[in-house]
Structure formats: structure tokens, C-alpha cells
Amino acid sequence: MRFKLYIHPLCSLCYRIVKRLMMKNLVERVKILSVSTKVEEAITCNVWSVPWLIINDEYVIPSPISPEEVENYVKGDFSLQTEYNVDSLLENFKNAVIYSLAASAITYLHKSLKPLLNTTFPKIASRIPILKPELRTKALNELLQEIGGNEDKIYSEIEDSVIKYLAINFVRERYWLVGDTTGENISKYLVAHWLLAKATFGRVGLPYPAPVNLLNNVNELYSEIVNNYSKYMRSVIFRLNMVNRDTKYLEFISKLA
DSSP, X not given: OOEEEEEOTTOHHHHHHHHHHHHTTOGGGEEEEETTTOHHHHHHTTOOSSSEEEETTTEEEOSSOOXXXXXXXXXXXXXXXXXXXXXXXXXXXXXHHHTOHHHXXXXXXXXXXXXXXXXXXXXXXXXXXXXOHHHHHHHHHHHXXXXXXXXXXXXXXXXXXXXXXXXXXXXXXXXXXXXXXXOTTOOHHHHHHHHHHHTOBTTBTOOSSOOXXXXXXXXXXXXXXXXXXXXXXXXXXXXXXXXXXXXXXXXHHHTOO
């Protein structure tokens, strides 16, 4: 079997997966690609988040995915599933939204799951590609019907987690950019602009008409950031230090094509 694992070098979950593969002497079986450099390939392969595992160029295991899960797949514990239930597909979908910065930003910007439903995201996020081929169309139709009939309820169930995920990513990027550990002078305008940038690709996905209430729409995210900046900053620094102090890992990353 062929394995491709898309990572970002500073993603702590990616780090844990790569370290486990190294520790188990499995890393040579996996083609590891950094989305920081393999941009076009990542876009072509519809990589919405990291880590993102593709088996035999067809079977996609999206984030969140555990180090143990990746290890088991690489060891050969992989077979297409012969049955499914919609509740499990929906749970996979919700988790993938929460742990994808792009999907979270799009969802929160629009306060809706609808912008995701006409993309490849629901199929991939729900892990439908690892079902037997004859089940996939039926499973996707049932999933989309379930989401479409309960969209407001499902969004409300994940909104708090989406806000928290966006908040820690905002704090991380502000730390990378200006080394800000205090969170002073963060305006609602800045948060709204950041969200708009994260939810679009150039002008692709840019809302029209312009969202006149965007500032009000980011109230919860803004409050989460300013009220919990120190907590998120401690987490960001801890994770970055864990990665940056591991010389063996950094040496391995430096050799990626």
C-alpha cells in the first residue's frame, strides 16, 4: 500500500504522528509532504487540514487522526468498510469541521454549514472514501439529507468548538507574526479581517453582497480571544517548544523534498 501524509512542520498533532512513525521504524513507508511547500499538490488533493492521510491515492483519512490510527494503517490494518451508519458519518463530519481551520472559518463567517455542502468536504470529512465503492453514493446522499434537514441544530452543536479552534489559531498566528504574548491592542476589526482572509482563497469564497454585520458576527470569537488570550498563548508556546526543541525531528523535516 502507498501512504501519503500531509503535515505542517509546526503542527503538534503532525509532530506526534511523525515521531511515532519514527519510533516504530515505519516512517520510510510513508511519503511525508509539508503543506508549507507542497502548496499546489495539497490544493489538487483537496487537503483541507493537517494531518491528512491518503492511502493508495484514493482513500482519504482526514484530520483529526491519531498517531495510533496512522501507525495501524501503515502496519497493514486497513480495509474498506462494509457497513456504515449516518450518525457515525455525521460525527466524523462535525469533527473534521472543528479541526479544519479553513472549514471552521468558512462555517463561522457564514454562521452556516451550507457553503461546505456543495464541495468535496462532506464526503471526505465523513470518511466515506473508506467505505466499499457500492456504498459511497448512498452514504453521501443520506449524510447530506441529514445535514440539510438539521443544519441549524448541527451548527449550534459545534459553534462553541469552532470558536475555540479559531481563537487558538488566531493567537498562534499573531505570536508567529509579531511575538505578541499579551494580546494587547487586538481590535474587533482585526479579528474580522483575519476571519475574512481565512475563509477565502483570494476572491474565491468572498461573500457577496458584502456581510454588513461582519463586525457583530465576530463578537463571540473576539470575546473568546481577548478573554482567554493568556490560556491560548501558554498552549501555543508549549506546543511550539515541544517541536522546536526536538533536533531529530527538525533534522528529518529539513530533508523533506
